[in-house]
Amino acid sequence: MTCGEFEHILPEYIEGSHSPEQQAHLMSCAACSDLLTDLNLISSQALLLRESDEPSPRVWNSIEAQLRREGLIHAPAVSRPSWHESLVRFRNPWLVPVAAAMVIVAGIKLYHPAPAGDRDATKRTPAPVVAKVAPEDTVIRKAVASRPLAQRAAYEADLDRANAYIHDLELTVRNDPSDVYNQQLLINAYEQKQVLYDLAVDRGMGEQ
Amino acid sequence: MSAGKCAAGAVLVVVLAGVALAAGPMRKDLHYKVGKHSMVSLNNQFGAIRVKAGAPHQVAVTAILHSGKVEVDESRSGNRINLVSHVLPGSDEAGATVEYEMTVPPDASLTLHSGNGLIHVENIHGDLMMEGNNAPIEVVECGDGHIHIRTLDGKVSLTNVHNGHIEIGSMGGDVVLSGVDGPFVKVNSNSGKIQYDGDFADSGIYDFSSYTGNIEALAPPTASIDVLARSNNGLVQSDFSLEPKHTPFAAKVGSAFAGTLGKAASSVNLFSFSGKIHLKKRQN
Secondary structure (H helix, E strand, O other), X not given: OOHHHHHHOHHHHHOXXXXXXXXXXXXXXXXXXXXXXXXXXHHHHHHHHHHOOOOOHHHHHHHHHHHHHOOOOOOOOOOOOOHHHHHHHHOOXXXXXXXXXXXXXXXXXXXXXXXXXXXXXXXXXXXXXXXXXXXXXXXXXXHHOOOOHHHHHHHHHHHHHHHHHHHHHHHHHHHXXXXXXXXXXXXXXXXXXXHHHHHHOOOOOOOO | OXXXXXXXXXXXXXXXHHHHHHHOOEEEEEEEEOOOOOEEEEEEOOOOEEEEEOOOOEEEEEEEEOOOOXXXXXXXXXXXXEEEEEEOOOOOOOOOOEEEEEEEOOOXXXXXXXXXXXXXXXXXXXXXXXXXXXXXEEEEOOEOOEEEEEEOOOOEEEEEEEOOEEEEEEXXXXXXXXEEOOOEEEEEEOOOOEEEEOOOOOOOEEEEEEOOOOEEEEEOOOOOEEEEXXXXXXXXXXXXXXXXXXXOOOOOOOOEEEEEEOOOOEEEEXXXXXOOEEEEEOOO
């Protein structure tokens, strides 16, 4: 059994359906074992919220809107009760904390912020995959292609860092366009890429 | 021994001596007379560049070429001198290395590029533009002009630089500023650390920012500053008890702070995406 297969059956596993094959994978795979431990911990903590007040429909609506924006759910093709109406109708007392736990786990698995003060962050968590390679990235890579291996590797790492910076700041600015300080950081990120470009193509200071 | 053998031996000695000379370092000295505010530009891919202040109106260059596979191309136009290490085909890094030592007038302006060798500049008060890939860059006892530095992964250190208009861009190289002040001091780093130890004097704007690199600023208890500090994902701390001020963002404990100290003469902006920020108090 692979980790992907195990993650696929994780909900059933949590509900108590265990096969020998799944048990064997869990024994041999530290990553899946850790994931399960985290999930159980979050679930147990979230259960403490069972007695809390019922969230208002506005809360469910805003969660739905957020998930739609991120493409995690889509509008139904035919008219039917919204997902949260279904959830409200069918939920059990344990459903809210489990749903919250699943959202948190998905968030943990999908989001990898650069750790504080970690200069090697981009080595372990490379810049998110960008569907389209920017033209300037191609120019930079071509310009350094014939240079010594170590120098080429350094440029690649720096390019990843510059792109990660731009990517993170673009997301941040998109979330809060009124924040001028993050806008300035985004400009700084672009300046860094400009420096990288200039040095790669050997364009000195003052040259245009 | 026959005369023929003697001649062959002599030829061999001459050839070997020639090869030895060609393979070893060669020294080249250049001298120029210049006027006020001269400009010297040097582009050196491999090897150190050291520049110091010398006599007024004189530029003296000593270049140590590590092989015959690299030349020093020079050109001059009025008060402007251009030097380039010209690497010939077939040379490796060791063979292409040239070490430069220069003395220039104290009011000279410099444009220096180094691939991986040290750049060291001392006691120059003209404009300084320096860039390098991995080259460490050191600026000591300079100022009064523009200082622009761009590096990928080389460490940058400025020591006792006053009244400068300073802009430093670094990807992975740490930036260390010690005794630095001026009307404008900006450091833009990606993963490199930024360390400042100075007075934030001159009623200047001090703008330090990073992506993941930590920012540490050490100031005296008597500093006169107006500070904004925020890290989107990193810890933010201050040793000072600042007078609170209004900010356009929420000054959450541990992730942002804003306030003034003394007469708030200088503006200090410390911003990072995920690096830690610490404004430290210097113990006198």
